[in-house]
Amino acid sequence: MEMRPSSPPPAAVRRRMYELMTLMKAADDRMTKGITTGEFIAVYFPHRGQEATAAALGAALRPTDQLVTTYRGVHDHIGKGVPLVDLFAEILGKDIAPGRGKAGTMHIASPQAGVMLSTGIVGAGIPVAVGLALAAQLEKADRVVAVTFGDGATNTGAFHEAANMAAVWNLPLVLVCQNNLYGEKTPIGMTMKTKQIADRARAYEFPGVRVNGNDPDEAYATLSEAIERARAGEGPTLVECMTFRFRGHSIGDDMVYIPKEQLADAEAKDPIPTYRARLLSSGVCTEEELSSIEATALNTVEEAVKTVVDAPLPSPESLMAHVYANPDKAPV
Amino acid sequence: MQEREMTMLEALNLALDQALARDERVFLLGEDIADPAGGIVGVTQGLSTKYGHDRVRDTPISEAAILGAAVGAGLQGFRAVAEIMFIDLIPIALDQILNHAAKMRFMTSGRLSSPITIRTATLGGMGMGTGATHGQTLEAWFMHIPGLKVAVPATPADAKGLLTTAIFDDDPVLFIETGALLGTRGAVPVDEFSIPFGQAEVVRSGNDVTIITYGLGRPQVLAAADTLAGEGVSDEVIDLRTLLPIDFPTVLESVAKTRRAVIVHYATRFAGPGAELAATITEELFSQLAAPVARVGAKFAPIPQASSLEAEVFPSVAAVVEAAHRTMSGTAEALVR
Ligand SMILES: Cc1ncc(C[n+]2csc(CCOP(=O)(O)OP(=O)(O)O)c2C)c(N)n1
Ligand SMILES: [Mg+2]
Numbered sequence: 001m002e003m004r005p006s007s008p009p010p011a012a013v014r015r016r017m018y019e020l021m022t023l024m025k026a027a028d029d030r031m032t033k034g035i036t037t038g039e040f041i042a043v044y045f046p047h048r049g050q051e052a053t054a055a056a057l058g059a060a061l062r063p064t065d066q067l068v069t070t071y072r073g074v075h076d077h078i079g080k081g082v083p084l085v086d087l088f089a090e091i092l093g094k095d096i097a098p099g100r101g102k103a104g105t106m107h108i109a110s111p112q113a114g115v116m117l118s119t120g121i122v123g124a125g126i127p128v129a130v131g132l133a134l135a136a137q138l139e140k141a142d143r144v145v146a147v148t149f150g151d152g153a154t155n156t157g158a159f160h161e162a163a164n165m166a167a168v169w170n171l172p173l174v175l176v177c178q179n180n181l182y183g184e185k186t187p188i189g190m191t192m193k194t195k196q197i198a199d200r201a202r203a204y205e206f207p208g209v210r211v212n213g214n215d216p217d218e219a220y221a222t223l224s225e226a227i228e229r230a231r232a233g234e235g236p237t238l239v240e241c242m243t244f245r246f247r248g249h250s251i252g253d254d255m256v257y258i259p260k261e262q263l264a265d266a267e268a269k270d271p272i273p274t275y276r277a278r279l280l281s282s283g284v285c286t287e288e289e290l291s292s293i294e295a296t297a298l299n300t301v302e303e304a305v306k307t308v309v310d311a312p313l314p315s316p317e318s319l320m321a322h323v324y325a326n327p328d329k330a331p332v
Numbered sequence: 333m334q335e336r337e338m339t340m341l342e343a344l345n346l347a348l349d350q351a352l353a354r355d356e357r358v359f360l361l362g363e364d365i366a367d368p369a370g371g372i373v374g375v376t377q378g379l380s381t382k383y384g385h386d387r388v389r390d391t392p393i394s395e396a397a398i399l400g401a402a403v404g405a406g407l408q409g410f411r412a413v414a415e416i417m418f419i420d421l422i423p424i425a426l427d428q429i430l431n432h433a434a435k436m437r438f439m440t441s442g443r444l445s446s447p448i449t450i451r452t453a454t455l456g457g458m459g460m461g462t463g464a465t466h467g468q469t470l471e472a473w474f475m476h477i478p479g480l481k482v483a484v485p486a487t488p489a490d491a492k493g494l495l496t497t498a499i500f501d502d503d504p505v506l507f508i509e510t511g512a513l514l515g516t517r518g519a520v521p522v523d524e525f526s527i528p529f530g531q532a533e534v535v536r537s538g539n540d541v542t543i544i545t546y547g548l549g550r551p552q553v554l555a556a557a558d559t560l561a562g563e564g565v566s567d568e569v570i571d572l573r574t575l576l577p578i579d580f581p582t583v584l585e586s587v588a589k590t591r592r593a594v595i596v597h598y599a600t601r602f603a604g605p606g607a608e609l610a611a612t613i614t615e616e617l618f619s620q621l622a623a624p625v626a627r628v629g630a631k632f633a634p635i636p637q638a639s640s641l642e643a644e645v646f647p648s649v650a651a652v653v654e655a656a657h658r659t660m661s662g663t664a665e666a667l668v669r
Contacts, residue, residue: 068404100441107439116407116444121431127397128432131404131412138359138386138410158427161394165401168392322442323478325502331481331530331577 006221011284013059017216018279019293020055021272024075026297027084028247030305031074031091035251040309042091043105046247047075049214052271053178053241054079054148056219060227061146066114066136068129068147071106072178072245073118076148082110084304094311101314102322122183123156125149126175130162133171133236144230146223148176152183154197163238167204172230174223175201175238178213180245185257201238213241214271217278246270335489335519343488343520344375344451344509347495348413350524352383355411358499359387361398362415362451366390372417373514375451395421399428399450406446407436411499416452419508420468433504434479449498453509456598456635457548457646460511464634467642469598471547472605474506475576481505481529482576486550488518490573493527501529510548530577534586538566541592541656544583544609546572549596549647556652565656575605583609584616591622592659596652601629623659628652 008014028048034040047054050072058079061067069076077087089097090108097103098110106120116132119125129147136143153159154177166173177197181188194200201208207229211222219241226237244266248255255263279285285293324330338346351358360376366388370377380388391398395416402412416422422429429450437445455462456469474482481503485491491509498505535550536557545553550571557567568586572578587593593613595606606627613625628647636642 098441098443099439102441103439107435109436109440109444111440111443116404117432117436119432121427124396124400124427124432127400127428128404128407130397131401131406132408133404134401135405135408135410138405139408157424158396158400161392161397162400164392165394165397322437322440324481325437325445325447329530329577332478 008217009220013220014217014279014284015289017055017059017220018275018285018290019297020058020079021051021216021275022294022297023300024051024054024078025272026301027074027078027087030301032247032251034305040092043250044091045072045105045250046245047072049246049266049270050178050180050243051075052216052275053176053213053219053243056216056223057146057148057176060220060224061114061144063114064143065227066116066132066143066145068117068125068132068145069115070118070122070125070149071120072150073108073148077108077110077113077115077118080115081113082108082115084300085307086110088304088308089311092308093313094308095314096308096311100318123149123153123158126153126159126162127165129173130166130171133166133173134169136172137169142231144172144174144227146174146176146227148178150183151177151179151181151188151197152191153177154200155191163201163204163236166236167206170233170235172233173236174226174230175236176223177238177240178243179240180243182245182249182258184249187257196240198238198240206236206238208238208240210240210242213243214269214274216271216275333521333523333525336522337517338488338520339514340485340488340491340516341373341375341514343492344495345377345379346520347492348376348379349382351413351496351499352379352387354524355500357409358411358413359389359405360413360415361389361391361402363391363393363417365415371415375509376415395425396428399425399433399448402448402450403428403432403436403446406433406448407444411447411449413449413451413499416450418466419452419454419470420465422452422470429480429504429506430477434477438479445502446504447502448504449507450505451507451509453511455511458512459639459642461637461639461642463637467635469630471508471575472599472603475605475608479503480576481574482508483529483574484508484510484547485573486510486513486547486571488516489520490527490533492520493525494529494573496524496526497529500526508547512548527573529574530579532573532579532582533571534568534582535571536567536569538568538590540566540590541594541659542568542570542583542586542590543594543596543652543656544570544572545596546575548598552647552649553596553652555649556656559649559653560656565660567656578609580612584613587613587617588620591620593625594628594652594655594659595625596628596647598630598646600632601627602632604629623661626655626659628655
């Protein structure tokens with residue numbers, strides 16, 4: 001893909017991305033606090049540090065576009081417009097969750113928001129996204145499907161099978177790799193010779209681009225281009241977004257395997273304060289606007305948490321619901 | 333209903349043809365399924381020519397992506413019929429069945445589902461020497477997956493009726509074709525028709541012993557039944573047709589009458605489908621049984637290449653006859669065997 005030297009996105013988009021990033025961070029901070037203090041018990045994979053890519057993707061996709069993400073997906077969900085109450089309720093397994101306590105952090109879906117699948121099986125969402133993109137193509141809809149996954153996922157067979165299939169069928173798919181340099185506790189250098197994951201697209205004859213995934217403006221420009229390429233019937237693009245996870249793989253990860261300097265360096269480049277400073281200096285937002293965005297995010301998260309914490313767990317009788325389409329004729 | 337004599341292969345082709353004609357949202361994907369190949373043995377012959385390569389779609393050799401793409405299209409309301417050439421290859425893509433297709437409805441509390449049909453074939457018992465990786469009979473694995481359904485037709489008519497049900501069922505279905513039966517002929521309704529899942533066929537009525545089977549077990553059992561009839565044993569033969577669900581009412585009604593049951597399948601005897609049947613029969617009818625339930629299944633060995641060994645691994649007609657004899661003698665010996 002030809003990278004044009006791009007001017008920054010419109011001010012409204014940039015403000016929106018900052019709002020999303022702030023909300024993502026507030027959600028991650030609150031889940032992390034709740035779990036580490038024992039306020040609630042949940043499985044959770046923090047995305048802190050990876051907000052910029054998710055905000056850019058959310059801003060670049062249309063509401064009718066679809067998204068497939070992973071267990072580390074709360075930032076992606078927020079970007080795509082999944083309500084916080086739904087997210088927290090899924091994470092805490094409450095009856096008010098759209099999945100009624102049967103999904104959990106790793107498996108959140110929100111068809112209204114276009115999130116069709118989150119999977120806990122590394123790499124497995126990519127072939128499913130191929131199917132969704134095939135459906136869009138068969139329906140002659142102008143819908144685009146984006147699928148996000150980690151660096152580690154690009155070592156699975158599912159990634160390679162899906163990338164090849166998306167290429168041969170010229171599908172409206174954007175493959176978004178959030179390269180945070182680690183797969184669970186193993187640094188990327190131990191698991192691939194590939195210098196740039198973006199280059200993996202070359203094997204399948206579609207464009208692969210690496211961007212600074214911590215820069216929302218840059219990520220937005222490239223993702224938008226990939227999305228519009230897909231929409232125009234020009235096929236898939238792989239966008240490798242370079243980023244870092246500040247809190248390790250999951251809550252409780254001691255991160256002994258991450259060199260201190262590497263973490264300190266990443267934290268020094270925290271995408272949120274960096275973007276804040278840019279929006280301020282370029283006159284997109286005033287200090288008051290930014291502070292108000294931040295205060296709103298904290299309030300929104302706190303209200304959602306309260307609603308969810310107070311909500312009941314599902315009743316035991318609901319266990320057998322939705323195993324099969326017709327519960328009266330369930331095989332067992 | 334008007335019927336025509338045809339092979340199981342032709343019956344499958346007709347079912348696919350009629351499903352494609354009936355519903356725009358049905359499409360087929362798999363390796364080598366489009367014309368001119370039309371499938372490795374011709375099950376999908378002519379369909380891509382008739383419906384186009386968009387709807388009868390050749391894929392790369394990418395089992396995980398085939399089933400993943402079927403699941404994804406299913407989430408969008410398509411009825412994908414994915415072919416995995418042999419059941420032995422499903423483990424490569426099992427994740428998409430186990431963790432996605434069968435779980436979507438549950439995990440989303442009914443907001444999304446993926447009603448895919450996976451057509452696959454077992455080459456077990458064909459005597460072709462396909463060996464340990466291309467001749468297995470693995471249906472029992474899939475009986476452990478809540479959310480999935482499993483069908484194993486043994487006649488051309490059942491193949492057509494069950495495949496139609498599978499495609500239009502709102503749950504994901506594993507549809508197992510038996511290579512050794514594709515050439516069998518029988519009368520098949522010409523118009524579209526479907527056979528409900530969970531409805532066994534009582535193939536033959538009798539009073540002394542019930543022999544329960546499915547798939548390639550069916551011709552074995554019918555051959556054994558002839559021998560037994562010659563000895564004056566009146567046997568009842570049940571073809572389950574689907575394993576998830578199992579038609580327990582028909583099985584239990586029959587065994588309540590005959591008081592003896594033999595279960596026959598090409599899957600391994602150890603932890604095979606027969607174990608579930610035997611347990612349920614015993615739980616429900618313990619006091620009425622005249623003999624312990626007998627099971628005949630494959631030996632617990634990989635499938636060997638040589639025909640002499642393959643014959644040894646799978647149940648023989650003689651083994652079925654002998655198992656029936658054991659239940660007729662009603663001794664504790666049946667327990668030991
Ligand atoms: C197929 C599979 N193998 C292993 C795991 C266990 N596991 C969960 S996350 C993970 C690391 C994935 O790394 P990456 O794709 O880079 O994503 P990240 O967690 O960094 O976002 C592993 C190995 C799994 N869930 N699925
Ligand atoms: Mg990673």
